[in-house]
Amino acid sequence: MEVTRLISDFNHTIETWLAELDHYDLKKLLNQPSPKGWSLGQVYVHIIRQTTFFLQQVRICSSIREHSTEAASAEAKDMFKNNAFPNLALEGPPTNDHVPQPASIDELRSQLLDLKTEANELAVLLQENPSSGKTRHPGLHYFSAKEWLQFAEMHLRHHFRQKARIDRFLKT
Numbered sequence: 281m282e283v284t285r286l287i288s289d290f291n292h293t294i295e296t297w298l299a300e301l302d303h304y305d306l307k308k309l310l311n312q313p314s315p316k317g318w319s320l321g322q323v324y325v326h327i328i329r330q331t332t333f334f335l336q337q338v339r340i341c342s343s344i345r346e347h348s349t350e351a352a353s354a355e356a357k358d359m360f361k362n363n364a365f366p367n368l369a370l371e372g373p374p375t376n377d378h379v380p381q382p383a384s385i386d387e388l389r390s391q392l393l394d395l396k397t398e399a400n401e402l403a404v405l406l407q408e409n410p411s412s413g414k415t416r417h418p419g420l421h422y423f424s425a426k427e428w429l430q431f432a433e434m435h436l437r438h439h440f441r442q443k444a445r446i447d448r449f450l451k452t
Contacts (some may be wrong), residue, residue: 281360281363281426281430283403283406283407283426283429284403284407286403286426286429286430286433287399287400287403287429289363289430289433290396290399290403290429290432290433290436291396291399291400293433293436293437294392294395294396294399294436295396296440297324297327297392297436298389298392298393298396300443301324301385301388301389301392304320304385305385306321306382306384306385308320308450309321309324309381309382309385309388310381310382311449311450313445313446313449317446318379318442318446319381319446320443320446320447320450321381321382321388322379322380322381322382323439323442323443323446324382324388324392325379325380325381325382325388326379326439327435327436327439328388328391328392328395329379330432330435331395331432331435331436332395334428334429334431334432334435335395335398335399335402335428335429335432337415337417337423337425337428338399338402338406338425338428338429338432339402339405339425340413340415341411341413341414341415341423341424341425341428342402342405342406342409342411342413342425343411343413344411344413344415345411345412345413346413346414347413347414347415347416347422348412348413348414350414350416350421350422351421351422352417352420352421352422352423352427353419353420353421355420356417356420356421356423356427356431359420359431359434360427360430360431363430363434364434364437364438365434365435365437365438367441399429399432402425402429403429406425406426406429411424411425412424413425414427415428417431
C-alpha cells in the first residue's frame with residue numbers, strides 16, 4: 281500500500297477518535313462495564329500507548345537496513361492483505377491488564393493530536409527516504425515501516441468494535 285493512502289487512512293481514523301471525544305464527559309469515559317472491563321477512557325489510553333509504540337517502530341525501520349529479509353507471519357500477511365484485524369476479541373499482552381484511567385479529556389485530545397502530527401511527519405520521511413529495515417512485532421514477526429504504519433491504523437480501527445460495545449453499556 282502506498283504511503284499516501286496509509287497516512288490518509290490513519291488521519292481519517294484518528295480524526296474519528298478525536299471527534300468521538302466530543303460525545304462524552306470524563307465521568308462517562310471512566311465508567312467501566314464490569315470490574316475487569318475497560319472503560320472507554322482506558323481504551324483511549326491503550327490506543328495512544330500502542331500507537332506511540334507502533335510509530336516508534338516506523339521511525340526505527342526508516343533509519344535501519346537490518347532484518348530486511350525477515351517476513352511477517354502468515355497471520356500478519358493476511359491482516360495486511362485484508363487491511364483489517366480479524367473480527368474477534370483479541371488477547372493482548374499481560375501489560376494490557378493494567379491500563380490506567382485518563383486524567384482528562386483534554387489530555388487524550390492532545391495526545392491524539394500529537395500522534396497525528398508524528399504520523400504525518402513520518403509519512404513525509406517514508407516518501408522521501410524509503411528504507412528496507414524491519415523490526416520485530418512481539419507476536420507477528422517482522423514489519424517494515426509502511427507495515428507498522430498500516431498496523432497502527434488497523435489497530436485504531438479494530439478498537440471501534442470495543443468502543444461500540446462500551447457505548448451500548450453506557451446507554452443502558
